[in-house]
Amino acid sequence: MKFTRSYSLIEIASLLNCEFVGDENFEVLGMNEIHVVEQGDIVFVDHPKYYDKALNSAATIVLINKKVACPEGKALLISDDPFRDFNKLTNHFRPFRSSGAAISPTAIIGEGTVIQPNSFIGNNVVIGKNCLIHSNVSIYDNTVIGDNVIIHAGTILGADAFYYKKRPEGFDQLLSGGRVVIKDNVGIGALCTIDKGVTGDTTIGEGTKIDNQVHVGHDTVIGKKCLIASQTGIAGCVIIEDEVTLWGQVGITSSVTIGEKTVLLAQAGVTKSLAGNKVYNGNPAQESRAFLKQMANIKKIPEILDEIESIKKEKINY
DSSP, X not given: OEEEEEEEHHHHHHHHTOEEESOTTOEEEEEOOGGGOOTTEEEEEOSGGGHHHHHTSSOSEEEESSOOOOOTTOEEEEOSOHHHHHHHHHHHHSOOOOOOSSXXXXXXXXXXXXXXXXXXXXXXXXXXXXXXXXXXXXXXXXXXXXXXXXXXXXXXXXXXXXXXXXXXTXXXXXXXXXXXXXXXXXXXXXXXXXXXOSSSEEEEXXXXXXXXXXXXXXXXXXXXXXXXXXXXXXXXXXXEOTTOEEOTTOEEOTTOEEOTXXXXXXXXXXXXXXXXXXEEETTTXXXXXXXXXXXXXXXXXXXXXXXXXXXXXXXXXX
């Protein structure tokens, strides 16, 4: 998330009522999660296990719960609870605002686009030309949709990320201030859910087609001309490269990359990144030929056990 203007380090520290390390005029341009941070961004870290990763990331301002040596060219914001204070920043820079109308007056809708009854279009939504939005679609604030996009009934774009911190009193949600970005010529089926990024964008690439009842998690990036069949579940922060095919009920864990032109057969479970231009099957997913060979061998187990039992009996009789 980029701010609408440049802020100084002391301005951000004043918002959070926290100490800082660095020049008070140090430039702050935005805030992001660690996998998408850039120069001028704030990143938060609240566990020693991840200190080095945050301090050595592209972020130049680190919101941290311990005063540590500050790397050259960076600044620190010292907080007793970085998770809480990251939420404070999200609330300040991108707060929730009710719309008060089925189609927000701040939404921009392109020529030739049709929006069917009972759909909701939130604040600052941009929809391109010649789109078809069927009934009961909910498009949350700040979503960006390209030209020639079709979205079927009951789909929701821009729900919050499934991201929580466990505390003694229960689960504390990390607020979502990101967006959903749908490129040109995308088709999205009925009853799909695409969550917005925590601070960045959840992106569906040009020409990709998504079947009914598909879930896409926060900050996931799906490439061009992908095919995604029904009941597929994709976790957050996944990268799916161009021309990937996911068949029904595929499940993909967070923070993995699926290489271009990969095919994942039905009910495959992805637990790690996969190289492109291959066909995968099974759970955990593996190359389909190896998987089918294993299945063929498993089917032979009863026959092998019968042979072993027969040999044992022959030896006893002998």
